[in-house]
Amino acid sequence: GENVEQHPSTLSVQEGDSAVIKCTYSDSASNYFPWYKQELGKRPQLIIDIRSNVGEKKDQRIAVTLNKTAKHFSLHITETQPEDSAVYFCAASSWGSQGNLIFGKGTKLSVKP
Protein backbone atom coordinates (compact mmCIF):
# COMPACT_ATOMS: atom_id res chain seq x y z
CA GLY A 1 0.00 0.00 0.00
CA GLU A 2 0.86 3.66 -0.11
CA ASN A 3 3.37 5.09 2.33
CA VAL A 4 3.94 8.81 2.74
CA GLU A 5 7.04 10.22 4.40
CA GLN A 6 7.11 13.86 5.50
CA HIS A 7 10.03 16.02 6.58
CA PRO A 8 10.87 17.88 8.70
CA SER A 9 8.73 17.04 11.70
CA THR A 10 9.26 20.52 13.13
CA LEU A 11 10.22 23.74 11.41
CA SER A 12 10.86 27.12 12.95
CA VAL A 13 11.27 30.21 10.78
CA GLN A 14 11.40 33.94 11.27
CA GLU A 15 8.46 35.98 10.09
CA GLY A 16 8.94 36.91 6.45
CA ASP A 17 11.16 33.95 5.66
CA SER A 18 10.13 31.04 3.45
CA ALA A 19 9.22 27.57 4.67
CA VAL A 20 9.51 24.34 2.71
CA ILE A 21 8.02 20.98 3.67
CA LYS A 22 8.81 17.87 1.68
CA CYS A 23 6.97 14.60 1.19
CA THR A 24 7.70 11.40 -0.64
CA TYR A 25 5.27 8.67 -1.60
CA SER A 26 5.69 5.07 -2.62
CA ASP A 27 2.73 4.17 -4.84
CA SER A 28 3.26 5.25 -8.43
CA ALA A 29 -0.53 4.98 -8.96
CA SER A 30 -1.14 7.92 -6.61
CA ASN A 31 -2.36 10.90 -8.57
CA TYR A 32 -3.75 13.38 -6.07
CA PHE A 33 -1.69 15.22 -3.46
CA PRO A 34 -3.43 17.61 -1.06
CA TRP A 35 -1.92 19.64 1.75
CA TYR A 36 -3.85 20.29 4.93
CA LYS A 37 -3.27 22.82 7.70
CA GLN A 38 -4.42 21.91 11.19
CA GLU A 39 -4.43 24.36 14.04
CA LEU A 40 -4.46 23.01 17.57
CA GLY A 41 -7.75 21.27 18.38
CA LYS A 42 -9.30 22.15 15.03
CA ARG A 43 -10.17 20.34 11.87
CA PRO A 44 -7.67 19.94 9.03
CA GLN A 45 -8.24 22.55 6.34
CA LEU A 46 -7.31 21.95 2.72
CA ILE A 47 -4.92 24.71 1.67
CA ILE A 48 -3.74 23.53 -1.73
CA ASP A 49 -3.66 20.39 -3.82
CA ILE A 50 -2.02 19.14 -6.98
CA ARG A 51 -2.72 16.37 -9.43
CA SER A 52 -0.21 14.23 -11.24
CA ASN A 53 -0.73 15.92 -14.58
CA VAL A 54 0.60 19.18 -13.16
CA GLY A 55 4.13 19.96 -11.98
CA GLU A 56 3.47 23.11 -9.99
CA LYS A 57 0.56 25.06 -8.58
CA LYS A 58 0.53 28.38 -6.81
CA ASP A 59 -2.03 30.22 -4.73
CA GLN A 60 -0.78 33.56 -3.41
CA ARG A 61 1.94 32.79 -0.84
CA ILE A 62 1.53 29.03 -1.10
CA ALA A 63 2.89 26.80 -3.82
CA VAL A 64 3.18 23.08 -4.32
CA THR A 65 5.56 21.27 -6.64
CA LEU A 66 5.36 17.67 -7.78
CA ASN A 67 8.07 15.44 -9.20
CA LYS A 68 6.27 12.33 -10.32
CA THR A 69 9.43 10.57 -11.48
CA ALA A 70 11.05 10.93 -8.08
CA LYS A 71 7.73 10.50 -6.27
CA HIS A 72 8.05 13.60 -4.16
CA PHE A 73 6.12 16.79 -3.67
CA SER A 74 6.77 19.89 -1.64
CA LEU A 75 4.88 22.74 -0.02
CA HIS A 76 6.40 26.20 -0.22
CA ILE A 77 5.18 29.09 1.91
CA THR A 78 6.70 32.48 1.20
CA GLU A 79 6.64 35.61 3.35
CA THR A 80 5.56 33.59 6.36
CA GLN A 81 3.34 35.19 8.98
CA PRO A 82 2.67 34.18 12.62
CA GLU A 83 -0.79 32.95 11.60
CA ASP A 84 0.86 30.38 9.37
CA SER A 85 1.94 28.58 12.56
CA ALA A 86 0.18 25.19 12.58
CA VAL A 87 0.72 21.55 11.77
CA TYR A 88 0.82 20.81 8.06
CA PHE A 89 0.01 17.40 6.63
CA CYS A 90 0.70 16.14 3.16
CA ALA A 91 -1.31 13.26 1.74
CA ALA A 92 -1.50 11.06 -1.31
CA SER A 93 -4.28 9.09 -2.89
CA SER A 94 -5.42 7.44 -6.08
CA TRP A 95 -8.86 6.82 -7.47
CA GLY A 96 -8.13 3.11 -7.48
CA SER A 97 -8.11 3.12 -3.68
CA GLN A 98 -11.56 4.78 -3.34
CA GLY A 99 -9.66 7.98 -2.92
CA ASN A 100 -8.33 7.04 0.51
CA LEU A 101 -5.92 9.67 1.72
CA ILE A 102 -2.71 8.42 3.25
CA PHE A 103 -1.23 11.15 5.41
CA GLY A 104 2.32 12.04 6.27
CA LYS A 105 3.20 12.41 9.95
CA GLY A 106 2.89 16.16 9.87
CA THR A 107 5.19 19.15 10.24
CA LYS A 108 4.78 21.60 13.07
CA LEU A 109 5.58 25.02 11.66
CA SER A 110 6.35 27.84 14.04
CA VAL A 111 6.70 31.36 12.66
CA LYS A 112 8.41 33.69 15.08
CA PRO A 113 7.46 37.37 14.95
Added chain:
Amino acid sequence: GAVVSQHPSRVICKSGTSVKIECRSLDFQATTMFWYRQFPKQSLMLMATSNEGSKATYEQGVEKDKFLINHASLTLSTLTVTSAHPEDSSFYICSARPTAGKNIQYFGAGTRLSVL
Protein backbone atom coordinates in the same frame (compact mmCIF):
# COMPACT_ATOMS: atom_id res chain seq x y z
CA GLY B 1 -19.97 25.57 0.79
CA ALA B 2 -18.56 22.09 1.51
CA VAL B 3 -19.34 22.04 5.23
CA VAL B 4 -19.05 18.88 7.28
CA SER B 5 -20.69 18.83 10.67
CA GLN B 6 -19.55 16.39 13.34
CA HIS B 7 -21.29 15.78 16.67
CA PRO B 8 -20.69 15.66 19.50
CA SER B 9 -17.53 17.73 19.71
CA ARG B 10 -16.67 16.27 23.08
CA VAL B 11 -17.91 13.30 25.05
CA ILE B 12 -16.96 11.83 28.39
CA CYS B 13 -18.29 8.39 29.19
CA LYS B 14 -17.83 5.53 31.58
CA SER B 15 -15.96 2.42 30.61
CA GLY B 16 -18.26 -0.17 29.04
CA THR B 17 -20.71 2.26 27.50
CA SER B 18 -21.20 2.90 23.78
CA VAL B 19 -20.76 6.24 22.11
CA LYS B 20 -22.19 7.31 18.76
CA ILE B 21 -20.55 10.03 16.66
CA GLU B 22 -22.34 11.60 13.70
CA CYS B 23 -20.81 13.04 10.57
CA ARG B 24 -23.01 15.05 8.21
CA SER B 25 -22.28 16.73 4.93
CA LEU B 26 -24.47 19.83 5.09
CA ASP B 27 -24.45 21.15 1.53
CA PHE B 28 -23.32 18.29 -0.63
CA GLN B 29 -23.88 14.60 -1.07
CA ALA B 30 -21.13 12.23 -0.06
CA THR B 31 -21.19 8.64 -1.24
CA THR B 32 -17.96 8.09 0.63
CA MET B 33 -16.99 9.27 4.08
CA PHE B 34 -13.88 8.47 6.07
CA TRP B 35 -13.21 8.02 9.76
CA TYR B 36 -9.84 8.89 11.26
CA ARG B 37 -8.31 8.68 14.66
CA GLN B 38 -5.72 11.16 15.82
CA PHE B 39 -3.54 10.80 18.89
CA PRO B 40 -1.95 13.90 20.46
CA LYS B 41 0.74 15.41 18.28
CA GLN B 42 0.36 12.65 15.73
CA SER B 43 -1.00 12.28 12.25
CA LEU B 44 -4.44 11.22 11.08
CA MET B 45 -4.78 7.46 10.96
CA LEU B 46 -7.48 6.16 8.63
CA MET B 47 -9.74 3.74 10.48
CA ALA B 48 -12.34 2.94 7.86
CA THR B 49 -13.98 4.03 4.66
CA SER B 50 -17.73 4.39 4.85
CA ASN B 51 -19.77 3.84 1.69
CA GLU B 52 -23.43 4.75 1.44
CA GLY B 53 -25.59 1.66 1.23
CA SER B 54 -22.82 -0.86 1.74
CA LYS B 55 -20.50 -2.17 4.40
CA ALA B 56 -17.60 -0.10 5.55
CA THR B 57 -14.06 -1.02 4.62
CA TYR B 58 -11.83 -1.21 7.67
CA GLU B 59 -8.10 -0.67 7.78
CA GLN B 60 -5.87 -3.40 9.07
CA GLY B 61 -5.89 -3.60 12.84
CA VAL B 62 -9.21 -1.82 13.30
CA GLU B 63 -11.86 -4.01 14.92
CA LYS B 64 -15.10 -3.76 12.97
CA ASP B 65 -17.14 -5.05 15.89
CA LYS B 66 -15.61 -2.40 18.11
CA PHE B 67 -16.09 0.51 15.75
CA LEU B 68 -19.46 0.16 14.06
CA ILE B 69 -20.01 2.32 11.02
CA ASN B 70 -23.32 3.05 9.37
CA HIS B 71 -23.73 5.17 6.24
CA ALA B 72 -27.47 5.13 5.76
CA SER B 73 -27.81 8.20 3.57
CA LEU B 74 -25.76 10.33 1.22
CA THR B 75 -25.27 12.94 3.92
CA LEU B 76 -24.82 10.98 7.13
CA SER B 77 -22.33 8.48 8.48
CA THR B 78 -22.14 7.37 12.09
CA LEU B 79 -19.36 5.77 14.08
CA THR B 80 -20.30 3.89 17.23
CA VAL B 81 -17.56 2.99 19.67
CA THR B 82 -18.97 -0.04 21.44
CA SER B 83 -18.09 -1.00 25.00
CA ALA B 84 -15.63 1.86 25.21
CA HIS B 85 -12.48 1.48 27.28
CA PRO B 86 -9.92 4.08 28.39
CA GLU B 87 -7.59 3.08 25.55
CA ASP B 88 -10.30 4.20 23.11
CA SER B 89 -9.89 7.76 24.34
CA SER B 90 -8.78 9.79 21.37
CA PHE B 91 -9.70 12.46 18.84
CA TYR B 92 -11.94 11.05 16.12
CA ILE B 93 -12.36 13.00 12.88
CA CYS B 94 -14.56 12.28 9.93
CA SER B 95 -14.28 13.54 6.39
CA ALA B 96 -16.62 13.49 3.43
CA ARG B 97 -15.85 13.35 -0.26
CA PRO B 98 -18.41 14.92 -2.60
CA THR B 99 -20.10 12.42 -4.85
CA ALA B 100 -19.74 14.80 -7.75
CA GLY B 101 -16.52 16.54 -8.53
CA LYS B 102 -12.92 16.26 -7.48
CA ASN B 103 -11.32 13.79 -5.11
CA ILE B 104 -11.31 16.25 -2.22
CA GLN B 105 -12.09 15.47 1.38
CA TYR B 106 -13.68 17.97 3.72
CA PHE B 107 -13.21 17.38 7.41
CA GLY B 108 -15.50 17.58 10.38
CA ALA B 109 -14.37 19.42 13.50
CA GLY B 110 -13.62 16.20 15.35
CA THR B 111 -14.86 14.52 18.50
CA ARG B 112 -12.77 14.34 21.64
CA LEU B 113 -13.66 11.06 23.38
CA SER B 114 -12.60 10.52 26.97
CA VAL B 115 -13.41 7.16 28.54
CA LEU B 116 -13.17 7.06 32.32
